[in-house]
Amino acid sequence: xxxxxxxxxxxxxxxxxxxxxxxxxxxxxxxxxxxxxxxxxxxxxxxxxxxxxxxxxxxxxxxxxxxxxxxxxxxxxxxxxxxxxxxxxxxxxxxxxxxxxxxxxxxxxxxxxxxxxxxxxxxxxxxxxxxxxxxxxxxxxxxxxxxxxxxxxxxxxxxxxxxxxxxxxxxxxxxxxxxxxxxxxxxxxxxxxxxxxxxxxxxxxxxxxxxxxxxxxxxxxxxxxxxxxxxxxxxxxxxxxxxxxxxxxxxxxxxxxxxxxxxxxxxxxxxxxxxxxxxxxxxxxxxxxxxxxxxxxxxxxxxxxxxxxxxxxxxxxxxxxxxxxxxxxxxxxxxxxxxxxxxxxxxxxxxxxxxxxxxxxxxxxxxxxxxxx
Numbered sequence: 001x002x003x004x005x006x007x008x009x010x011x012x013x014x015x016x017x018x019x020x021x022x023x024x025x026x027x028x029x030x031x032x033x034x035x036x037x038x039x040x041x042x043x044x045x046x047x048x049x050x051x052x053x054x055x056x057x058x059x060x061x062x063x064x065x066x067x068x069x070x071x072x073x074x075x076x077x078x079x080x081x082x083x084x085x086x087x088x089x090x091x092x093x094x095x096x097x098x099x100x101x102x103x104x105x106x107x108x109x110x111x112x113x114x115x116x117x118x119x120x121x122x123x124x125x126x127x128x129x130x131x132x133x134x135x136x137x138x139x140x141x142x143x144x145x146x147x148x149x150x151x152x153x154x155x156x157x158x159x160x161x162x163x164x165x166x167x168x169x170x171x172x173x174x175x176x177x178x179x180x181x182x183x184x185x186x187x188x189x190x191x192x193x194x195x196x197x198x199x200x201x202x203x204x205x206x207x208x209x210x211x212x213x214x215x216x217x218x219x220x221x222x223x224x225x226x227x228x229x230x231x232x233x234x235x236x237x238x239x240x241x242x243x244x245x246x247x248x249x250x251x252x253x254x255x256x257x258x259x260x261x262x263x264x265x266x267x268x269x270x271x272x273x274x275x276x277x278x279x280x281x282x283x284x285x286x287x288x289x290x291x292x293x294x295x296x297x298x299x300x301x302x303x304x305x306x307x308x309x310x311x312x313x314x315x316x317x318x319x320x321x322x323x324x325x326x327x328x329x330x331x332x333x334x335x336x337x338x339x340x341x342x343x344x345x346x347x348x349x350x351x352x353x354x355x356x357x358x359x360x361x362x363x364x365x366x367x368x369x370x371x372x373x
């Protein structure tokens with residue numbers, strides 16, 4: 001047996017053992033799909049150290065390359081929107097923009113979609129093409145439509161899929177708009193994070209069909225959700241747990257912070273909830289339901305100590321908190337009461353016993369998205 005097949009067996013056993021891989025059809029897909037074919041261009045390895053995060057390329061001639069291809073880890077394949085491993089030597093200090101998602105998460109979301117024989121599938125966020133290959137193995141090329149935002153990423157995915165003898169309909173388009181020419185779909189699975197479930201997805205999935213996606217916010221708590229589409233054009237679903245995260249869809253990335261407001265402006269008052277409460281993943285997700293487009297960062301105060309800043313760039317709303325003894329004090333500006341909205345949601349969640357995210361529900365109507373527990 002070849003080295004890569006031995007590694008595939010080990011990976012399938014690991015994913016079965018941790019509960020990601022539950023059905024024989026998907027296990028066979030993991031055994032048969034060569035993930036390394038989708039990483040022929042290499043990947044970026046994170047380099048730890050002081051200062052900003054650095055990344056260095058690992059190419060196929062490196063001893064570490066093949067074992068990494070079959071590790072249950074995400075492997076970064078693009079930096080700063082255009083740079084791939086073969087473009088550089090040494091290190092790069094920019095943000096990742098595309099990756100081959102860890103196999104355990106890919107098979108989990110495919111399992112959570114309850115895909116059945118004959119289902120027509122839309123896959124949003126093709127990336128390297130590895131998840132598309134798993135779907136093609138399960139359903140056949142003709143039933144899979146994959147949508148990728150980045151033209152260069154899409155072309156590399158097509159090349160890798162062709163090397164595996166697969167030719168699904170892989171289109172370069174904005175995945176937030178779905179892909180209407182091939183609709184309706186029985187299932188839609190997104191391997192990118194979104195702030196809200198796009199209306200186009202609801203419209204392109206038949207009634208009774210399922211959508212599996214990750215709902216995020218700019219405080220970077222996120223959760224996997226499975227929605228059922230209804231006859232009246234609405235969709236409802238439950239969150240599935242597990243602190244799942246994907247790279248945000250590029251149109252949903254946060255804007256630059258720009259020039260900060262005067263954080264000494266506004267009236268100071270005591271906060272009911274301090275920003276330390278949001279160190280908890282679920283509490284932070286609750287805060288995002290009140291302010292999904294708010295970014296969170298810290299600054300040193302001129303008077304000493306740390307200031308915790310929350311800023312919605314688009315609306316201009318902001319809140320700045322600092323500790324004084326055992327109290328948290330807050331100043332707010334812009335549109336009314338950003339921190340008051342956040343602490344109202346978090347306080348109600350605490351009062352209700354701090355339910356887990358699996359007890360949250362999501363509803364999509366033509367008027368918008370609502371999340372409740």
